[in-house]
Amino acid sequence: MxxxxxxxxxxxxxLVIAILLFLAIVFLVNIVCSKMEQGKLETYGQSVTVDGKKMNVFIQGEGEETVVLLPGYGTAAPALDFKLLVDELSPFYKVVVIEPFGYGLSDLTEKERSTENIVSEIHEALQRLHIERYILMGHSISGLYGLDYVNKYPNEVSAFVGLDSSVPTISEKKIESSIITTLKLLKKSGLARLQVKLSDDPYAVLPYEEKTKEQMKILKHKNMYNTSQLNEAETMYANFKAAENLLFPKNIPVIFFIQANYPVTDRWIPEHKKQIEDSVHGKVMTFEGDHYLYRTKAKEIVENFREFMKEEK
Structure with missing residues (x-):
């Protein structure tokens, strides 16, 4: 015995020694890789001062009308991620990609990621760029921010375009502080990097340049679970609740490009239709694809968007 x-x-x-050794190796590898990646990171776009911090924006195209692109939650490098869509839009429009605080090359912020603060910061960035009239185009959670934005600045926004955008009536689940603490630990320990390594690469089969893919991967490691994005996740439930009774102003054209078969709920299409039931010019279009439709259906989205805008005129 x-x-x-x-x-x-x-x-x-x-076993304990093996686990501790494994965690130590993961921690050290993360530190070394992060240092190496800092040297490989290439800047793009331009910085504007917002609330005393630097917010990165990317501008392409010289069209008479301006399209402002807003990313979905957690998009590591919005300007690079939207590249395929920007290339389709820019022959016809001036395209402005906003990278909110905590995204892309923008600074972090300690200010709460409430819809009010996020919308105010985006508006300040556009004011700094002297952009007074524009079409707002938002992916995922930016549908929620865009809804608030359009209601606050209806005289500036000429139309809203949702890219599989969120609606307030289909709320995200409340994220407890214990989950946020766990995600912070994953980030600090280097396990978040390992998580990315073991996951499928969403860009592997997409027609981005290899250099762009590399830069997006670097920024994913840099921005994943950063303090600003974690605060946004923690505040998300309250942001949805605050917008439950909001609708788009009826005189602003609204078009939604959404998944035909949303995997989480069968209310996806009906709830989007409800958002525009009082709109003078509103439309819902569905595509076969995943949540990131703009990566695989950029050409179709732009063609239908331009046709929609012609009808509106």
């Missing part, structure tokens, strides 16, 4: 206990004890000690 004593011999058995001794063997088991040695096995347990050996």
């Amino acid at each position: 004593k011999k058995t206990i001794t063997i088991i004890s040695k096995i347990i000690v050996g």
Whole structure:
């Protein structure tokens, strides 16, 4: 019996040592890789001062009308991620990609990620760029921010375009502080990097340039679970609740490009239709694809968007 206990004890000690050694290696690899990636990171776009911090924006195209692109939650490098869509839009429009605080090359912020603060910061960035009239185009959670934005600045926004955008009536679940603490630990320990390494690469089969893919990967490691994005996740439930009774102003044209088969709920299409039921010019179009439709359906989205805008005129 004593011999058995001794063997088991040695096995347990050996496992503990192996786990600690593994965690130490992951931690050190993360530090080394992060340092190396800092040297490989290439800047793009331009910085504007918003609330005393630097917000990165990317501008392409010289069209008479301006399209302002807003990213979905957690998009590591919005200007690069939207590249395929920007290339389709820019022959016809001036395209402005906003990278909110905590995204892309923008600074972090300690200010709460409430819809009010996010919308105010985006508006300040556009004011700094002297952009007074524009079409707002938002992916995912930016549908929620865009809804608030259009209601606050109806005289500036000429139309809203949702890219599989969120609606207030289909709320995200409340994220407890314990989950946020766990995600912070994953970031600091380097396990978040390992998580990315073991996950499928969403860009692998997409027609981005290899250099762009590399830069997006670097920024994913840099921005994943950063403090600003974690605060946004924690505040998300309250942001949805605050917008429950909001609708788009009826005189602003609204078009939604959404998934035909949303995997989470069968209310996806009906709830989008409700958002525009009082709109003078509103439309819902569905595509076969995933949540990131703009990566695979950029050409179709732009063609239908331009046709929609012609009808509106």
